[in-house]
Amino acid sequence: MPKRKQDDPKLQSLANTRTQNPHPEKVRDELFKSNEFFDPRDLMQVKYEMLRRVEEDGWSISRASSTFGFSRPSFYEAKSDFEHAGLAGFIPERRGPRAPHKISAEVSQLIENLKLEEKIATPEIIRRIKDRFGLDVHRRTVERAVSKSKKKP
Numbered sequence: 001m002p003k004r005k006q007d008d009p010k011l012q013s014l015a016n017t018r019t020q021n022p023h024p025e026k027v028r029d030e031l032f033k034s035n036e037f038f039d040p041r042d043l044m045q046v047k048y049e050m051l052r053r054v055e056e057d058g059w060s061i062s063r064a065s066s067t068f069g070f071s072r073p074s075f076y077e078a079k080s081d082f083e084h085a086g087l088a089g090f091i092p093e094r095r096g097p098r099a100p101h102k103i104s105a106e107v108s109q110l111i112e113n114l115k116l117e118e119k120i121a122t123p124e125i126i127r128r129i130k131d132r133f134g135l136d137v138h139r140r141t142v143e144r145a146v147s148k149s150k151k152k153p
Helices: 007-015 028-036 043-055 061-067 072-090 107-115 123-135 139-151
Strands: none
Touching: 007 139, 028 043, 061 072, 061 139, 107 123, 107 139, 123 139
């Protein structure tokens, strides 16, 4: 019985590290078809081999891009990423905000004090943050900060 996708440890590892090629079927390079070491599901390996084909084997950028399932702009982006960070440059960055960018420790403390000690409603907390810090915060930002403070031991 063949392994299911979820049972493949390499595929799971690639997914966990965000280095799984979303379109392995587009990789048409012979190395990836004839040698099991080369895995079209491995985004880092595919990008590296694409760059190597141009630099070492003298392929045109158009040929390498299309053979490895990328556009020309994607080739140049991969090249730039590799020049700046090496192989680590091929790891896609997480999208979206990394953390609340308006909620400093001071603002968080104010929210906690107002909500927990004085039991003030969210719209009033938003107004007080605006008055005190000059920040426009969204209702959900305040609600998340409140729920986070409730989870603290």
